[in-house]
Amino acid sequence: MNVQHFSIVGGGLSGALMAVYLRRAGHAVDVFERRPDPRTRTAIEEEQSVNVALSVRGWSALTQAGFDDEILSIAVPMDAQILHPVQGAPDWQPFRNHPDGFLWSISRRALNATLLTAAESHGARLHFNHVCRRVDPDRGLLEVEDEQKQIRTISNTVVIGADGADSTVRTCLTHDRQAAEVQRYLTWGYKELHMPSTRDGWWPLHPQAMHLWPRERFILTAQPNNDGSFTCTLYMSLNDDDLSFKTLNTPGAIQNFFREAFHDALPHLPGLVEEFMRRPTRRLRTVACCPWHIASNVVLIGDAAHAVVPFCSQGMNAALEDCTLLAQAIRDSKGDLEDAFTRFEATRKPDTDALARISLHQLEEMRGFKFSTVQRWKEHTHRALERLFPSRFPSLYSMVALSRLSYSDARRRSRRQAAILDGVIAGTVLGATALMAARVAGHRASCSSAAPVRRSAGPVDGEPVQPSRPAHPTE
Numbered sequence: 469m470n471v472q473h474f475s476i477v478g479g480g481l482s483g484a485l486m487a488v489y490l491r492r493a494g495h496a497v498d499v500f501e502r503r504p505d506p507r508t509r510t511a512i513e514e515e516q517s518v519n520v521a522l523s524v525r526g527w528s529a530l531t532q533a534g535f536d537d538e539i540l541s542i543a544v545p546m547d548a549q550i551l552h553p554v555q556g557a558p559d560w561q562p563f564r565n566h567p568d569g570f571l572w573s574i575s576r577r578a579l580n581a582t583l584l585t586a587a588e589s590h591g592a593r594l595h596f597n598h599v600c601r602r603v604d605p606d607r608g609l610l611e612v613e614d615e616q617k618q619i620r621t622i623s624n625t626v627v628i629g630a631d632g633a634d635s636t637v638r639t640c641l642t643h644d645r646q647a648a649e650v651q652r653y654l655t656w657g658y659k660e661l662h663m664p665s666t667r668d669g670w671w672p673l674h675p676q677a678m679h680l681w682p683r684e685r686f687i688l689t690a691q692p693n694n695d696g697s698f699t700c701t702l703y704m705s706l707n708d709d710d711l712s713f714k715t716l717n718t719p720g721a722i723q724n725f726f727r728e729a730f731h732d733a734l735p736h737l738p739g740l741v742e743e744f745m746r747r748p749t750r751r752l753r754t755v756a757c758c759p760w761h762i763a764s765n766v767v768l769i770g771d772a773a774h775a776v777v778p779f780c781s782q783g784m785n786a787a788l789e790d791c792t793l794l795a796q797a798i799r800d801s802k803g804d805l806e807d808a809f810t811r812f813e814a815t816r817k818p819d820t821d822a823l824a825r826i827s828l829h830q831l832e833e834m835r836g837f838k839f840s841t842v843q844r845w846k847e848h849t850h851r852a853l854e855r856l857f858p859s860r861f862p863s864l865y866s867m868v869a870l871s872r873l874s875y876s877d878a879r880r881r882s883r884r885q886a887a888i889l890d891g892v893i894a895g896t897v898l899g900a901t902a903l904m905a906a907r908v909a910g911h912r913a914s915c916s917s918a919a920p921v922r923r924s925a926g927p928v929d930g931e932p933v934q935p936s937r938p939a940h941p942t943e
């Protein structure tokens with residue numbers, strides 16, 4: 469085997485897992501992370517409670533790297549999503565119809581800590597409080613600033629940029645004009661809120677589910693933590709004049725808004741106002757970059773290459789899946805890293821581009837849940853078909869979040885299904901129209917004995933109704 473030295477910039481989720489994969493393959497690995505060690509007490513105390521949904525893709529990437537029970541022990545299984553309407557009972561949508569029908573709610577910090585410990589025990593050298601300042605992609609040089617603000621230059625190394633959506637490695641590639649990036653900022657942002665456990669330490673909402681309050685102009689989500697609490701995230705416009713994070717700026721406005729929009733969540737948010745005003749509001753964005761690698765010197769993975777909006781809960785899962793695919797490409801290329809990086813990018817980029825589109829589409833889907841009749845009808849029909857034929861009619865969300873089908877294939881298949889569904893809806897509308905027309909015709913005939921009797925049960929007046937083909941939301 470051709471042993472290489474890899475410098476991984478970023479000791480987050482993808483950086484730590486990549487270190488495990490590379491060490492298991494016998495390569496030398498240094499990880500440079502700008503933050504303090506997340507396993508230390510100070511980091512744990514400072515951390516806000518952020519959790520992420522781990523799906524079968526991420527789970528598979530972890531098990532292939534040798535993880536198993538240690539992940540399950542820090543995660544809460546979620547086997548359904550529960551939609552909370554403005555009025556009426558919550559709509560329970562179990563995942564169990566799908567072979568990989570589960571999600572795990574897991575603390576990002578706890579998962580990161582587990583991965584870092586594994587990387588270390590496999591022999592990776594971890595350098596915390598080390599900030600990557602510059603990468604020279606042509607010479608394979610990396611400049612890192614250590615705790616004493618000293619710059620260290622590392623040469624003869626292969627740089628893996630796993631440094632997240634604000635990637636310095638990616639910025640160096642684009643400054644050199646060797647790569648181009650597109651960052652798309654949404655007008656929406658998000659704020660995380662803590663829903664504590666009940667007095668007896670139990671979950672205030674059903675614990676084994678992802679809870680959603682989808683509304684047209686804002687969305688609230690809640691995911692369980694294994695201490696009995698939930699992490700809620702409110703998504704809404706940042707600056708709209710009538711309703712946005714900007715206008716929710718007084719205790720009264722915040723209380724009223726939650727009372728009207730999320731009446732069943734409000735009683736479980738005792739510290740709402742204080743927290744809402746204290747916690748930062750962050751902006752949503754997608755990041756796309758091309759190419760992801762320069763020769764055999766630098767390659768990007770995870771959010772550094774392709775950050776997406778979180779409405780399919782896939783950013784981390786895709787980042788972990790990147791590690792499996794890159795490790796496999798390195799293994800298959802037998803020492804030719806440029807070939808490995810080229811093949812990794814060629815197969816993976818179309819998928820993550822598709823994921824970016826799917827995630828934005830999912831936002832539209834969630835916002836439209838209640839408001840478009842055609843859309844709602846399609847949703848219901850699709851859900852009914854999915855219940856009857858889960859493997860033949862999975863929803864796009866199921867294919868993305870509950871399977872390992874490639875994101876591009878999921879998108880293609882969903883479009884095919886949408887076309888079939890349009891046909892079903894058109895057929896239903898035509899059938900219903902014909903039936904109504906037949907009834908009207910029959911009624912008229914029976915009411916007027918003087919009127920000539922119609923021989924057929926076709927439409928009575930004018931042209932038969934032609935239903936317009938509803939546009940597919942991704943078109």
Ligand SMILES: Cc1cc2nc3c(=O)[nH]c(=O)nc-3n(C[C@H](O)[C@H](O)[C@H](O)COP(=O)(O)OP(=O)(O)OC[C@H]3O[C@@H](n4cnc5c(N)ncnc54)[C@H](O)[C@@H]3O)c2cc1C
Binds near residue numbers: 519598635787
């Ligand atoms: C609100 C929200 C909810 C989400 N929910 C989900 C979910 O449910 N499921 C899911 O799969 N994904 C979710 N995601 C996405 C997920 O968090 C990210 O996709 C994932 O963390 C990406 O992993 P990463 O390793 O690429 O980057 P990161 O986790 O961001 O790690 C990057 C690391 O690099 C370090 N770093 C940055 N710059 C430097 C530098 N110059 N030098 C050294 N180190 C550096 C950072 O400190 C960090 O530790 C969510 C995202 C958001 C915003």
